[in-house]
Amino acid sequence: MRAPKNMLVTGGCGFIGSAFVRFLLRAQGSVARVVNLDLLTYAANPDNVAEYATDPRYVLVQGDIGDQALVARLCEEHAIDTIVHFAAESHVDRSILGPLVFVETNVVGTVKLLEVVRARPGLHFHHVSTDEVYGSLGPEGLFTETTRYQPNSPYAASKAASDHLVRAYAHTYGLSVTLSNCSNNYGPYQFPEKLVPLMILNMLEQKPLPVYGDGLNVRDWLHVDDHAEAIWAIVTRGARGETYNVGGRSERTNLDLLRMLIDEVARQTGTSADGLGALMRFVADRPGHDRRYAIDCDRIERELGFTPRHDLAGGIAATVRWYLENGGWIERVRSGAYRQWIEANYGDRDARAA
Numbered sequence: 176m177r178a179p180k181n182m183l184v185t186g187g188c189g190f191i192g193s194a195f196v197r198f199l200l201r202a203q204g205s206v207a208r209v210v211n212l213d214l215l216t217y218a219a220n221p222d223n224v225a226e227y228a229t230d231p232r233y234v235l236v237q238g239d240i241g242d243q244a245l246v247a248r249l250c251e252e253h254a255i256d257t258i259v260h261f262a263a264e265s266h267v268d269r270s271i272l273g274p275l276v277f278v279e280t281n282v283v284g285t286v287k288l289l290e291v292v293r294a295r296p297g298l299h300f301h302h303v304s305t306d307e308v309y310g311s312l313g314p315e316g317l318f319t320e321t322t323r324y325q326p327n328s329p330y331a332a333s334k335a336a337s338d339h340l341v342r343a344y345a346h347t348y349g350l351s352v353t354l355s356n357c358s359n360n361y362g363p364y365q366f367p368e369k370l371v372p373l374m375i376l377n378m379l380e381q382k383p384l385p386v387y388g389d390g391l392n393v394r395d396w397l398h399v400d401d402h403a404e405a406i407w408a409i410v411t412r413g414a415r416g417e418t419y420n421v422g423g424r425s426e427r428t429n430l431d432l433l434r435m436l437i438d439e440v441a442r443q444t445g446t447s448a449d450g451l452g453a454l455m456r457f458v459a460d461r462p463g464h465d466r467r468y469a470i471d472c473d474r475i476e477r478e479l480g481f482t483p484r485h486d487l488a489g490g491i492a493a494t495v496r497w498y499l500e501n502g503g504w505i506e507r508v509r510s511g512a513y514r515q516w517i518e519a520n521y522g523d524r525d526a527r528a529a
C-alpha cells in the first residue's frame with residue numbers, strides 16, 4: 176500500500192488530469208501537496224481546476240515535461256514522492272495531420288520524466304495510457320493486459336512507445352512504476368474536438384454532426400471521474416511494475432452513442448430529437464480508423480476491487496447537463512478567451528501548439 180503525500184501531476188489542466196487533480200483535492204485528505212505541471216497547450220484550460228486555484232495544497236506550474244531541470248527542481252522543492260503522468264498530445268485526428276509533436280511529447284517527454292525519476296529511486300511513477308495501443312478488435316473478444324501491442328495511429332504508436340519505455344526503465348533501473356490502459360473517457364471539461372463534447376456543442380449551435388465512415392466503429396465508454404478513482408486505486412494499491420486495464424463495460428457504436436446524445440440533448444432542451452438527428456452527416460472516414468475497442472477490466476476489479484460508479488445512460492445525461500449549465504466555460508473554449516488568460520498570466524510560451 177502506497178500513501179502518496181506530495182504529488183506531481185503532469186497535464187493536470189487537461190480533461191482527465193484535471194479530473195484527477197479535483198479528485199485528489201476533494202477526496203484525499205492525506206495528500207498534502209499537488210503540483211500540476213502543464214505546458215498549457217491548446218488542450219489545457221486552467222479553469223478546469225479553478226475551484227482549487229487558491230487552495231494552499233495546490234500549485235500550478237506552466238512548463239514542459241521535457242524540461243528535466245524544471246521537473247527535478249519541482250521534485251526537490253516539494254519533496255515529491257509520486258508522479259502521475261497524464262501530459263500528452265491526445266487527439267488521434269491531430270496525430271494523423273502532424274505526428275511529430277506526438278513523438279516529441281508522448282515519447283521523448285516521457286523519457287525525460289523517467290530520467291528525472293531514475294535519479295530519485297524512491298519516487299513512484301504512474302503512467303496513464305490508452306487501450307489504443309492494442310490496435311483494433313473484430314466483432315468478438317476483449318483487450319486484456321497481455322494482448323499484443325499493435326498500435327495503428329501515430330497517437331497510439333507514440334503511447335505504445337511510451338508504455339514500453341516506462342516498462343523498460345522499471346526493468347532495467349529498478350524504478351517503482353505502475354501503468355494503466357483505459358478506454359474512451361467522457362464527462363465535463365473535455366475539449367470539444369473529441370466526439371462527445373463536439374456533438375453536444377454542435378447540436379446546441381445547430382451545426383452538422385460529422386459521423387466518420389459508417390458510424391459503426393465501437394468504443395467502450397468510461398466516465399472521467401471513474402477513471403480518476405481507478406488511477407488512485409492503482410497508484411495506492413497496484414502491484415509494482417504491473418499494468419491494469421480500465422474500462423466501463425459500455426461498448427457502443429458511434430451511431431448508438433450519438434443517438435443517446437441526441438435524445439438527451441432533445442429531452443433537456445425541449446427540442447425535437449428528429450430535428451437534431453437531421454443535423455447528422457456521414458463524412459469521409461478517419462484514415463486507418465480502428466473498428467472496435469473493448470476492455471477486459473477483470474484484473475482491476477478482482478485485485479483492486481475497482482468498479483465504475485457511473486452507468487453510461489446516467490453519465491451521459493449528467494454530461495449533457497454539465498455542458499448546458501456551463502455556457503461560460505464553453506464560451507471561453509470557443510472564443511479563445513482562455514488562451515488570453517494564459518497569455519496574460521504566463522506569457523505565450525506555448526510555441527509548439529501554434
Ligand code: NAD
Nearest residue numbers: 186188189190191214215216218219239240262263265360
Ligand atoms: P488532453 O489533451 O485533454 O490534456 C493533455 C494535457 O497535457 C493538456 O493540459 C496539455 O497542456 C498537457 N501537455 C501537453 N504537452 C505537454 C508537455 N510537453 N508538458 C506538460 N504538459 C503538456 O488529454 P486527456 O484526454 O486528458 O488525456 C490525458 C492522458 O490520458 C493522456 O496521456 C492520454 O493518452 C490518456 N488517455 C486519454 C483517454 C481519453 O479518452 N481522452 C483515454 C485513455 C487514456
Ligand code: TDX
Nearest residue numbers: 265266267305307358359368369370385386387392429
Ligand atoms: O467528429 C467526429 N466524428 C466521429 O465519427 C469525431 C471527433 C470522432 N468520430 C469517431 C471516431 C472514433 O471512432 O468517434 C470515435 C471517438 O473519437 P474520438 O473522440 O476522437 O476518440 P478516439 O479516437 O476513440 O480516441 C479517444 O479515446 C482513446 C481519445 O481521444 C484518446 O486520447 C484515448 O486514448
